[in-house]
Each structure stands twice: as structure tokens, then as C-alpha cells.
Amino acid sequence: MKYDLSGTLRLGNIMFDGILMKPTTAAADKFMSLAEAVGRFIPDGAQIALGGFTINRNPMALVYEIIRQKIRDLHVVCHSHGQGLDLLIGAGCVARLEIAYGGNGRFAPTCVRFRKAIEQGRIQWEDYSNYQMSLRFLAGSLGIPFIPTKSGLGTDLIRREGFPREIRKERKVASRKCVVLQNPFLEKADDPVVLLPALTPDVTLIHAQQVGEDGTVRIRGLTFTDIEQAKSADAVIVTCEEIVSRSQIRKDPDHNSLPPFLVDAVVPVPSGAHPTACGFYYDYDARHLNHYRKMAEDDQRFEQYLTEWIYGVKTHGEYLDRVGETRLAEIRADSVLGYRQGLERR
Amino acid sequence: MQDGFSSYSRQEMMAISAGRLIRDGDILFAGTGISMLAATVAKRIHAPAAVVFFETGGIDPTLDELPLAVADTRVMSGTCLNSGLIDAFSIVGHRRLRTVAFLGAAQIDRFGNINSTCIGPYEKPDIRFSGSGGACDAGCLASEVIIFMQHEKRRFVKTPDYLTSPGWIEGGDSRKRAGLTRGGPVAVVSNLGIMKFKPRSREMFLAEYYTGITPAYVAEHTGFPIDTSGAVESLPPTEEDLRILREEIDPQKLILK
Numbered sequence: 001m002k003y004d005l006s007g008t009l010r011l012g013n014i015m016f017d018g019i020l021m022k023p024t025t026a027a028a029d030k031f032m033s034l035a036e037a038v039g040r041f042i043p044d045g046a047q048i049a050l051g052g053f054t055i056n057r058n059p060m061a062l063v064y065e066i067i068r069q070k071i072r073d074l075h076v077v078c079h080s081h082g083q084g085l086d087l088l089i090g091a092g093c094v095a096r097l098e099i100a101y102g103g104n105g106r107f108a109p110t111c112v113r114f115r116k117a118i119e120q121g122r123i124q125w126e127d128y129s130n131y132q133m134s135l136r137f138l139a140g141s142l143g144i145p146f147i148p149t150k151s152g153l154g155t156d157l158i159r160r161e162g163f164p165r166e167i168r169k170e171r172k173v174a175s176r177k178c179v180v181l182q183n184p185f186l187e188k189a190d191d192p193v194v195l196l197p198a199l200t201p202d203v204t205l206i207h208a209q210q211v212g213e214d215g216t217v218r219i220r221g222l223t224f225t226d227i228e229q230a231k232s233a234d235a236v237i238v239t240c241e242e243i244v245s246r247s248q249i250r251k252d253p254d255h256n257s258l259p260p261f262l263v264d265a266v267v268p269v270p271s272g273a274h275p276t277a278c279g280f281y282y283d284y285d286a287r288h289l290n291h292y293r294k295m296a297e298d299d300q301r302f303e304q305y306l307t308e309w310i311y312g313v314k315t316h317g318e319y320l321d322r323v324g325e326t327r328l329a330e331i332r333a334d335s336v337l338g339y340r341q342g343l344e345r346r
Numbered sequence: 347m348q349d350g351f352s353s354y355s356r357q358e359m360m361a362i363s364a365g366r367l368i369r370d371g372d373i374l375f376a377g378t379g380i381s382m383l384a385a386t387v388a389k390r391i392h393a394p395a396a397v398v399f400f401e402t403g404g405i406d407p408t409l410d411e412l413p414l415a416v417a418d419t420r421v422m423s424g425t426c427l428n429s430g431l432i433d434a435f436s437i438v439g440h441r442r443l444r445t446v447a448f449l450g451a452a453q454i455d456r457f458g459n460i461n462s463t464c465i466g467p468y469e470k471p472d473i474r475f476s477g478s479g480g481a482c483d484a485g486c487l488a489s490e491v492i493i494f495m496q497h498e499k500r501r502f503v504k505t506p507d508y509l510t511s512p513g514w515i516e517g518g519d520s521r522k523r524a525g526l527t528r529g530g531p532v533a534v535v536s537n538l539g540i541m542k543f544k545p546r547s548r549e550m551f552l553a554e555y556y557t558g559i560t561p562a563y564v565a566e567h568t569g570f571p572i573d574t575s576g577a578v579e580s581l582p583p584t585e586e587d588l589r590i591l592r593e594e595i596d597p598q599k600l601i602l603k
Contacts, residue, residue: 053416054415055414056419102477103476105418107415109476115473118464121470129478129479129481129483130480131431150439150486151482151487153524154512154515155482156510222403222430223428224402224403224417225432227430283419
């Protein structure tokens with residue numbers, strides 16, 4: 001897949017007088033395999049937004065497939081991210097990163113491969129805060145070019161630019177990190193605000209609990225910034241624990257998160273967020289996350305990890321065979337609490 | 347240290363000291379680790395009407411088990427409301443609410459400005475940390491901030507290598523001049539004692555030191571001059587404080603060492 005001169009991603013979309021017309025995809029055409037979803041929507045150099053937050057609902061099955069397909073030069077945009085981001089960076093898929101926080105909670109207060117990549121200057125990065133990144137996705141979802149906030153005033157987040165000037169003219173890179181402006185509604189008072197550039201990623205990757213046969217998405221528990229990330233993107237890929245009938249997902253529409261026409265690809269992948277948590281389905285795999293941190297600390301052992309858990313398995317099913325039925329049963333969530341009570345988490 | 351209630355660790359003292367600073371009805375913005383313990387201590391011991399909430403969007407979870415990340419499914423369980431980040435930050439900065447944020451950092455200066463981004467030059471850091479997360483947002487928007495620190499000279503510094511989250515900026519009214527209309531740090535809880543900020547100059551001073559520590563020891567481990575003249579010894583935790591912390595809040599010893 002290639003970008004045309006106007007910078008529009010060609011996904012079988014129609015260009016009409018320079019305006020991107022997105023034909024509504026029939027529900028059945030959205031359902032596809034991981035390999036197809038990544039192959040069709042994530043070319044080298046794409047800007048991708050990662051859904052989820054640190055150790056919860058990371059789109060891990062998609063991350064593994066991106067790594068297997070050796071996609072390169074990705075520009076990742078996210079707020080707080082953990083396991084999925086760390087693997088993409090470690091496997092050499094990421095060239096650029098706009099981020100608020102790279103950590104796995106208690107399992108890695110700073111993500112290891114993220115830390116190494118920055119310390120060794122192997123990626124370009126730009127720091128924002130969680131609220132700032134969420135607002136940037138919100139602005140993108142609303143179709144406005146920037147959004148004001150009070151957050152960041154008086155800090156290096158607004159004083160220090162991470163991206164080098166020469167990339168500031170490139171596709172999907174803001175011309176400046178942010179702009180501080182006086183409140184234009186006041187004539188005299190000193191009331192500065194920070195203007196943040198909107199984000200419109202090429203693709204947003206989300207892992208949800210359920211998708212209806214019609215393509216309606218249901219996220220249970222906290223939605224983080226997933227909905228804004230999805231609405232700001234040119235394309236959305238959703239992996240999910242299960243597909244449910246159209247009538248079932250429309251029985252409680254108050255609990256639904258995204259309408260079908262915003263979703264371009266749906267891939268049913270049970271345990272598709274492992275080793276991160278997926279509320280009401282499974283808890284995070286504390287043992288796996290601890291093991292990962294130890295492997296990530298050393299370059300050779302990290303390669304071993306990639307071979308064992310990603311390159312050495314062809315499908316997510318094979319990956320889960322490696323995790324093992326016993327382990328998956330141990331982390332299975334309580335259907336009322338949403339997590340696994342008494343799970344060994346040290 | 348933790349076998350009997352007569353002895354206690356510095357980490358336990360930090361959680362209990364920070365918990366004491368919370369008033370009933372406060373809305374607490376909690377992070378992970380010790381701030382999670384402090385928020386739970388406050389709610390179970392001193393301030394039962396306080397509400398613990400998380401930047402991820404979970405409000406007032408039951409916290410039957412300790413969350414190990416702010417996105418842990420445990421922050422979504424038994425809540426009054428689950429939402430997302432935009433909603434959560436609308437609460438942190440809400441003009442009707444008194445919100446108290448717990449933050450931790452790698453470096454702090456005498457005005458309570460903190461660094462959780464990097465050590466060394468930003469462009470080529472010697473050590474990179476996780477980054478702001480919601481710390482910058484809480485520092486800008488919350489009505490009060492309480493900061494947890496390991497008390498070492500290399501962490502209490504003249505100039506942090508990066509200013510991630512604003513404190514009193516350059517002291518005096520500089521925070522207001524920067525455009526921040528409320529908030530600012532009220533206390534720094536370290537493993538040696540509690541620091542507060544002078545009302546006008548906004549400079550850090552030693553308010554309390556823990557049993558077994560002296561004001562001179564605190565000054566020695568601080569990388570800038572600090573006024574210790576008014577400092578008093580902290581009250582030790584009660585048996586009941588320690589029992590609740592060890593047996594009810596963190597029985598699995600997930601955070602307590």
C-alpha cells in the first residue's frame with residue numbers, strides 16, 4: 001500500500017474532487033484475519049494510535065502481527081501505554097513516538113525497551129501529558145485543528161520540543177509542538193492558554209470485549225481515550241473477545257462504544273490482549289509481565305523472547321497454546337468483579 | 347521491621363503521614379505504589395467520606411484488592427462511575443471540587459517543581475523515566491498536590507533536569523503569573539519527614555521529621571538550603587493505623603516491603 005501525492009491513504013477509497021469518500025463497508029466485509037487487517041491497513045510509515053492503557057486492553061494480537069509482518073517506521077501516538085508499545089519499539093517497528101507515559105505499572109515503572117530506545121537515541125520522541133494527548137485525539141475527532149488547555153503552563157512540556165525541526169514539515173507531524181496564546185476573549189487580563197495540535201492518525205488499534213455481527217463495538221469498564229482515538233482516525237481496526245448477534249448488542253445500546261460505520265476491520269481474537277487485562281474476561285498475567293521485564297533488560301534475552309512468543313508462532317491461537325490452558329484458567333476474571341480475585345500478583 | 351506494631355518501616359510512615367494530610371470529603375487523585383496506600387489509609391482511617399479516583403476514569407472503587415496500575419481492572423470495580431481520561435481530567439480541575447493529587451517524582455526543587463521525565467539532557471538523557479502521564483495535568487489543575495519523594499541530595503536539587511509538573515514555579519506569585527489559577531503543592535512526604543511551603547515565598551521548609559531522624563540529617567540530605575527551625579517530631583503511627591495498613595489494605599504485601 002502506498003500514499004498518493006496528496007497524502008491520502010488508499011484503502012480502496014474513492015477520491016472525489018480531492019475529498020476522500022469513504023464507502024460504507026458492508027458488515028460482513030469488515031470481518032477478517034489479523035494478517036489481513038495489518039496487511040491492508042498498516043503500511044510502513046503509518047501513524048498508528050494505540051488503544052488501551054499501560055496493562056489493560058492493549059491490542060496485543062495486532063501488535064504481535066505487526067511485528068511478525070516486520071512493519072517499519074511507524075509513528076505511534078498514544079497517552080499512557082505499556083506492553084504493546086514496548087514490544088513495537090523493541091522489535092524495531094517504531095521510528096517516531098508521541099507519548100505521555102511509557103510504563104507497565106508495578107511490573108515496569110518505566111517500560112524497558114522504551115527507556116533503552118530513548119537513551120540510545122534510536123527513535124524520535126515528543127512528550128505530552130495524558131490530558132494533552134487525550135485532548136489532541138478529541139480535537140481530531142471533532143474535526144478542529146487545535147484545542148486549548150491550561151495544562152502544561154509553566155513546564156518543560158510546553159518549552160522543550162522533542163522532534164527535530166527538519167521533520168516538522170512531514171506528513172502527520174505538527175508544525176510546532178504547541179503554542180501559548182493569551183485568551184482572545186479577554187481584552188486586558190493576563191490569561192495564557194496552551195493550544196495543542198489535533199491528531200488524526202492513519203489507523204487506530206483497539207481491543208474491545210464484544211463486537212456485534214453488525215460491527216457495533218462494546219468496551220466494558222473504563223474506555224480510557226479509545227473512543228476519541230477511534231473517531232480521530234482515518235481507519236479503525238478492532239479486535240475483540242467475542243462476536244455477538246446483532247440483536248444481543250442492540251438490547252443494551254447504552255453500553256455500546258462505537259457505531260459500525262466507524263469501524264473498518266473487525267478481528268475476533270479471544271485473549272487478544274494477553275498478557276494485559278481485559279475486564280470481565282481475564283486479568284493481567286502478572287507472571288508473564290514479570291518474566292517479560294527480565295527478558296527485556298538484556299538485548300539477547302529480548303531477542304529470545306521475540307522468537308519464542310512472536311516470530312516462532314504463526315497465529316494468536318499458537319501463542320495461546322504456548323501460554324497454556326492452565327495459565328489462561330488461572331487468570332480468568334470473575335464475571336461480577338471484572339478481575340481475578342486473589343491472583344498471585346507479586 | 348513489620349512483625350510487631352511497635353516497629354514500622356519508613357514506607358509505612360510515609361503512607362500514614364500522607365493519609366493524615368487528607369480531610370474528609372476531599373477528592374483524591376491517586377497514582378500507583380505508595381500513593382495508592384496513602385489514599386486508602388486516608389479513606390479507611392481519617393477521612394471516610396474522601397473519594398479516591400483515577401486519571402483513567404474510575405471513580406470511588408471499592409479497592410478490595412490493591413490496584414497495581416491506574417488502569418488495573420480493580421480501579422473499575424464497584425465504582426460510582428466508569429468513564430475515560432477526558433472525563434477524569436474534567437474532575438481534577440473542576441472549579442466546584444477540592445481535588446488533592448498524590449504525585450511521585452525523581453527530582454524536586456525548593457518550590458516543589460518536579461521531574462518524572464529524565465536525568466541528564468532531555469535530547470540525550472542518561473536515564474529516561476516514564477514521563478508525565480497525568481502528573482503535569484494534576485500539577486496544573488488540582489487544588490492541592492502532595493508529593494512523595496525518596497530523600498536524597500541528588501533528588502532534592504537546585505534545578506531539576508526537566509520540569510514535568512509545576513509546583514510554585516519560581517515562588518511568590520509566579521504560579522499565578524504563569525496562568526495557573528489555583529493549586530500548587532502543599533506538602534512533600536519523604537522517607538525522612540514532611541516538608542511544607544511558606545505562605546508568601548512558597549519556599550520549602552521542614553515541618554516534621556520522623557522519630558529517629560534529626561533536622562540536621564534532613565538538611566544534609568537536601569541539595570538546597572532548607573529552613574528546619576520550626577520542625578517538630580512526627581507522631582508515630584498508632585497500632586490501629588499499622589494494623590489496618592498491613593492487614594486490610596495490603597495483606598498480600600504487593601506494595602509494602
